[in-house]
Amino acid sequence: MLIKNQWRQVRQQMSPWQAWVHLFSLYLEVLLFNVRPAESADKAAARVSQLRYWFPHVNFARLGPINLIRFFVQLCWLVFIKSGVKSLLPEPxxxxxxxxxxxxxxxxxxxxxxxxxxxxxxxxxxxxxxxxRVFGNVEGYRWLNHSVTRVLFTMIAFVVALFAVQLPTSGTSQLVILLAFWAVALWVRDLKNRGAALLMMVLSTLVSSRYMYWRITETINWDVLSDTILSLTLLTAELYAWSILILGYVQTAWPLGRKVVPLPKDTAQWPTVDVYIPSYNEPLQVVKPTVLAALALDWPKDKLNVYLLDDGDREEFAKFAKQVGANYFARQDNSHAKAGNLNNALKHTQGDYIAIFDCDHVPARSFLQLTMGWFLQSNDLALVQTPHHFFSPDPFEKNLNMFRKNPNEGELFYGLIQDGNDLWNASFFCGSCAVIKRGPLEEVGGIATETVTEDAHTALKMHRLKYKSAYLNIPQAAGLATESLSAHIGQRIRWARGMAQIFRLDNPLRGKGLSWGQRLCYSNGMLYFLNGLPRLIYMMAPLAFLLLHTYIVYAPAIMIALFAVPHLVHAYITNSRVQGRYRNSFWAEMYETVLAWYILRPTLVALFAPSRGKFNVTEKGGMNAEDYFDWEVSRPYLFLVGMCIAGFLAGIWRLFAGPTDEILTVVLNIVWISYNLIILGGAVAVAEETKQVRASHRVDVKRPISVVLEDDRVFAAYLVDYSDLGAGIQLPSECPLAEGDTCQILMLDGISQNAFEVSVMSRRGDHIGVLYQVQDQETQQSLLRATFSRADAWIGWRDYNDNEKPFTSFKEVIAIGFKGYKRMALQVSPKIQPVLQVLARMGKAIRSLLPHTPGKEVHYD
Known part of the structure; x- marks a missing residue:
């Protein structure tokens, strides 16, 4: 009766839409919160304002049909679905x-x-x-130190695993095992200890092994030749993926997390170090910062020699080296490319140790002090490798606008895998940001020249001679990532070819000198680059049924789901738990798909003709004047997209025209090919190169500095970004600097403070852009030490969330896939831009109808 009286009052003072909203607000308060409705209609506006907490996506100022639907959907969700609504109220x-x-x-x-x-x-x-926790406690495994104990334990574990894999494979048995394993995996996933990760790896290994056992024993149709051939082709790709999965678990099971070993206080005990900086065709602007930073390393000057190794034999490089005090070497020929360049310097230098930096990798001043301590502690240590860190975005980060939002492609290797390899004494040389002991390097004949991945091959040779390696997971140098997708692919082709050459010429599974851990780690590093063919097989596999009606997995659809889904889910949640900080779920498929077509031929050629192929140099320091779509690179993806769309349409036709007993099989293949289309859409999205107009990349920071004006007034400010040419500064509002003014900025370098003259190039609000006015070498080195070469310059860049969420990552990949198709459509016909905008607005409107979390700020038109 009370609400009825309220309705009569507000109906006279409000529009119909507002009256209905007010009425439902009364119901909401009475039913959910036991709040007595206001007696006066004057409080209606206040009541609508209170509702915004519960209906954050409803625009009460512009009520209409869309907002009314949002209101009804949200109300039903709050009343019938959302539990514990009262607990969501703001605390009184x-x-x-x-x-x-x-x-x-x-x-x-x-x-x-x-x-x-x-x-x-x-x-x-x-x-x-x-x-x-005990399962993940390293102290609890000391009883495995004895070789007999290890062999016995391995045999017992193998028998138990074999028993688990060969348990009955009927549907009921598989469902029971599936539920038990899932329950354990989901329970331990959030436990923050190493034992939980190890247990998830064990469960994933068992589930995946059961799947492979079932695939081998029960899913091959031997009666139809075409089915047999295609089924064995898919099975081969799956066996490859299973091997990479298991070897990956071996690599990442126990990252060593090596710490820094301090050097002796007496610098007389510190060894001599030669710094090699090889270059071929890079511009001097890219090489200058690396040479100057190397000269400024914190190391006794009489024990430090810097060598610029110019395979381009350029006069300007020789003049620059002489001017700054670096040694300069040039060769008459370019035989064996980078390896030959380094070996030439090795013949003409005498330092006890050799630090190697690519010419675009600027070392931190503390590089040698953090790495050299391990050599003085262990006489048989031959190599200390540090991460390759990049302060510029790679093509994925740049073209997808995800720089420093998600881990980049190389973060998994340098953040986790190399650290995991270190446990097995299998971390290997990566060509830069490393120190090598001269004696072991000369003992293996210098840098390897038999393959185009001379770095990993050199480390393999030293490991065969029982020398040790170490990985220090602290970024102590930073460089430029590849500028374009085509350059990125070219670099990965060289890596893939080289790893395949090593696997063919110096297979780690054969020969003497390596432990089993080293053999497995090296093998996984090399086999990973053979993923081109398996990845393409996965892309094309569902087409075998949808287009050719071939049974590549000869089993009922329900059994495929009971075995394949647990295999995939366990692999994803385990890798999310282990690798989440270094690579988000589902991103690996997009990275591998982009490269698959291009690494397929070089790796196959290297396996059968390892001497073929040449070293290609990755170009750095380039610019793009405007956005453009790389049709040449994307051509294979477009072909695959066309094939998958044909398969998808055929699958829709089979749903309505095909046999009724195949509907579930058709649905599974449609889901599979839809996922492939999403991943291919991401590959297409990366092919659109975004504009890059700055020759020098900016590094984002938030560091306090001081600004000194010409009249000696001093203002506290913040350095928000910097490059080797200029910087961005956030000023206090009262600072009067304007475009065209000059001033000085004071920056700390350790405990000392340096002043640098700058000119203001622009001002927008409280933000100014400045250009350094640096003339002499000493000031340039001081500037580098205060920016790129700071000991803590790259600490904190891995600020990604440890609790990676696979569903969130999957939504990101889906969004990128749709973005790729949108970009491709606009390139084909820019006139459809209005149509795409309408579709985008429709999608946004549909999303706005869904329930939203109370109290969350949402803005819809």
């Missing part, structure tokens, strides 16, 4: 003591109501968690 303001007392009473009631079963369950859960 009470006296602090009353709140504490209320909480204590609630806790006491909970404790009194806890049943005996609940206490027993909590006890068992805590004991299980303790067991998981």
């Amino acid at each position: 303001e009470h006296d602090a003591k009353r709140v504490v007392l209320h909480e204590q009473i609630k806790d006491a009631e909970k404790r009194s109501k806890r049943s005996k079963k609940q206490r027993i369950w909590r006890f068992l859960t805590s004991k299980a968690e303790d067991s998981v």
Whole structure:
């Protein structure tokens, strides 16, 4: 009756839409919150304002059909689906003591109501968690130090695993095992200890091995030749993926996390170090910062020699080296490319150790002080490798606008895999940002020249002679990433060809000198680059059924789901748990798809004719005047997209015209090919190169500095970005600097403070862009030490979330896939831009109808 009276009052003072909203607000408050409605219609506006907390996506100022639908959907969701609605209300303001007392009473009631079963369950859960922690405690495995014990334990573990893999494969048995394994995996996923990760790896290995056992024994149709050939082709690709999965678990099971070993206080005990900086065709502007930073390394000057190794034999490089005090070497020929360049310098220098930097990698001043301590502690240590860090975005980060938002393509290798290899004494040389001991390097004949990946091959040779390597997972140098997708692909082609050459010529699974851990780690590093053919097989596999009606997996659809889905889900959640900080879920498929077509031929040629192929140099320091779509690079993706669309349409036709007993099989293949289309859309999206007009890349920071004006006034400011040419500065609002002015900026370099003269090139609000006015070498080195060469310059760049969420990553990949098709459509016909805008608005409108979290700020038109 009360609400009826309210309706009569507000109907006279409000529009129909507002009256209906007010009425439902009364129902909401009465039914959910037991709040007595306001007696006066004057409070209607205030009531609508309160509703914005519960209906954040409803625009009460512009009520209409869309907003009314949003209101009804959200109301039904709150009333019938959302549990614990009252707990979402903003906390009322009470006296602090009353709140504490209320909480204590609630806790006491909970404790009194806890049943005996609940206490027993909590006890068992805590004991299980303790067991998981013990499972991941390195101290608990000392009993495996004896070789006989290790062999015996390995045999027992193998028998148990074999028993688990060969358990009955009927549908009921598989479902029971599936539910049990999933329950354990989901339970331990959020436990923050190494034992949980190890247990998830074990479960994933068992589930994937059961899937492979089932595939081999029960899913091959030997009666139809075409089915047999295509089925064995897919099975071969799956066996490859299974091997890479297991070897990946071996590599990443126990990252060593090596710490820094301090050097002796007496610098007389420090060894001599030669710094090699090889260059071929890079511009001097790219090479200058690296040479100057190397000369400024914190190391006794009488024990440090810097060598610029110019395979381009350029006069301007020789003049620059002489001017700054670096040594200069040039060769008469370019035989063996970078390896030959380094070996030539090795013959003419005498340092105890050799630090190698690519010419675009600027070392931090602390590089040698952090790496050299390990050599003085271990006489048989031959190599210390540090991460390759890049302060410019690679093509994926640049073209997809994800720089420093998600881990980049190389982060998994340098952040996790190399650290995992270090446990097995298998971390290898990566060509730059490393120190090598001269004696072992000369013992293996210098840098390897038999393959185009001379770095990894050199480390393999030293490991065969029982020398050790170390990986220090602290970025101590930074360089330029590849500028374009075509350059990126060219670099990966060289890596893939070289790894395949090593696998063919110096296979780590054969020969003497390597431990089993080293053999497995090296093998995985080389086999990974053979993924071109398996990746293409996965892309084309569903077409075999949808277009050719070939049964490549000869089994009922429900059995395929019971075996394949757990295999995939366990692999994804385990890799998310282990690798989440270094690579988000589903991104690996996009990276590999981009490269698959291009690395296929070079790797196959290298396996059968390892001497073929040449070294190609990755270009750095380029610019793009405007956005453009790389049709040449994207041609293979477009072909695959066309084939997958044909398969998708054929699958839709089969749903309606095909046999009814194949509907589930058709649905599974449509889902598979839809996923392939999403991944291919991401590959197409990367092919659109974005504009790059700056020759020098800016590094984003947030560092306090001081600005000194010409009249000696000093203002506290912040350095927000910098490059080797200029910087961006955030000023206080009262600072009067304007475009065309000059001033000085004061920056800390360790405990000392340096002043640098700059000219203001632009001002927007409180932000100014400045250009350095640096003339002499000493000032240039001081500037580098205060920016790129700071000891902590790259600490904190890995600020990604450890709790990576696969569903969130999957949504990101889906969005990128659609973005790729949108970009491709606009390139084909810019006139469809209005149509795409209409579709985008329709999609946004549909999303706006879905329920939203109360209290969340959402803005819809």
